[in-house]
Amino acid sequence: MTGKLITLEGGEGAGKSTVLNVVRELLTARGIDALVVREPGGTPAGEEIRGVLLDTVHHGLCAEAELLLMFASRAQLVREKIRPALDAGRWVLSDRFTDASFAYQGGGRGQPQERIAELERWAADGLKPDLTLLLDLPVAEGLKRANGRGSADRIEMENADFFERVRAAYRARAAAEPARFRIIDAGRPLEAVLGDVRAAVGAFVEATGARA
Ligand code: T5A
Numbered sequence: 001m002t003g004k005l006i007t008l009e010g011g012e013g014a015g016k017s018t019v020l021n022v023v024r025e026l027l028t029a030r031g032i033d034a035l036v037v038r039e040p041g042g043t044p045a046g047e048e049i050r051g052v053l054l055d056t057v058h059h060g061l062c063a064e065a066e067l068l069l070m071f072a073s074r075a076q077l078v079r080e081k082i083r084p085a086l087d088a089g090r091w092v093l094s095d096r097f098t099d100a101s102f103a104y105q106g107g108g109r110g111q112p113q114e115r116i117a118e119l120e121r122w123a124a125d126g127l128k129p130d131l132t133l134l135l136d137l138p139v140a141e142g143l144k145r146a147n148g149r150g151s152a153d154r155i156e157m158e159n160a161d162f163f164e165r166v167r168a169a170y171r172a173r174a175a176a177e178p179a180r181f182r183i184i185d186a187g188r189p190l191e192a193v194l195g196d197v198r199a200a201v202g203a204f205v206e207a208t209g210a211r212a
Helices: 016-029 044-054 063-087 098-108 113-122 139-147 160-176 190-208
Strands: 005-010 035-038 092-095 131-136 181-185
Touching: 005 016, 005 098, 016 092, 016 131, 016 190, 035 063, 044 063, 063 092, 063 098, 063 113, 098 113, 098 160, 131 160, 131 190, 139 160, 160 181, 181 190
Parallel strands: 005 092, 005 131, 035 092, 131 181
Antiparallel strands: none
């Protein structure tokens, strides 16, 4: 049986890193040793691409190059790590995946949805997550949290309108695929957020029948 792909998505400062550790612990407690990866990055080549994408020195990077680099990193990650793990029956937990490209490069940068969908089919080998947790919160709150961590990367330097479009694109995707997405209200205190996360992932694991 192939493994399952769970992805975490959300705007800046939504709490993905915090939630990821809790999801990993929950899976481990149920006997599921998930491979944890992140995007952009997750492979040696992908981490180099991440550097180009996020370094403020590349502030002039055009939207087309940004989109292609996101998918270059993803193409490598899918073939080098995610597909082999899933084919071997291992679960994979990814900090962002293709929905981020639809939200940031599609919603944020205005790249056509059909172009991104074509890249998803080709570069990402048509791979879709089995479960996606969307950590949703007001843009201003997310940016306040993200800014609390120090200097902004190239994408974090975008304005609030950009992040409003990102948020709207994420929510539209979640509305279009309710069976795959769980929207978590991430604007609440952490324990409330984690309670919803545990319930969503626990129910998903139960539904798959995967137990230690
Ligand atoms: N990107 C990525 C694209 O444009 N297209 C793509 O296809 C992909 C894959 C890097 C960037 O790349 C872009 C999106 C990003 O701009 P990233 O590495 O995931 O993506 O980086 P960020 O989104 O910047 O991730 P962050 O680290 O900013 O956010 P997190 O992980 O969501 O937030 P986290 O957990 O670090 O929390 C931020 C702060 O808030 C606190 C935490 O303690 C922390 O201090 N916090 C809370 N505080 C109060 N209440 C809560 N409920 C809290 N939850 C967390």
